[in-house]
Amino acid sequence: MNILAEEIIEFEKYCLSFYAGSESIYNIGTKEQVVESINEYLSSKALRDIEFDSFDREAVGNIIRTKNKLEAWK
Numbered sequence: 001m002n003i004l005a006e007e008i009i010e011f012e013k014y015c016l017s018f019y020a021g022s023e024s025i026y027n028i029g030t031k032e033q034v035v036e037s038i039n040e041y042l043s044s045k046a047l048r049d050i051e052f053d054s055f056d057r058e059a060v061g062n063i064i065r066t067k068n069k070l071e072a073w074k
């Protein structure tokens with residue numbers, strides 16, 4: 001597996017731990033919603049501009065919040 005694929009897998013786990021399910025920190029979506037939002041976010045930017053950090057995670061969270069009609073974080 002290449003390094004980018006590994007980073008994306010780790011980023012998915014990271015986002016899921018924050019946003020999906022009763023064990024997550026915020027529990028604002030399902031696993032499917034989180035993965036769909038990650039894919040939307042990754043498709044919206046050049047991969048070289050993504051750091052897979054908390055800024056990117058929060059952007060994914062805002063996509064989920066928008067889809068679920070929750071107030072976006074600022």
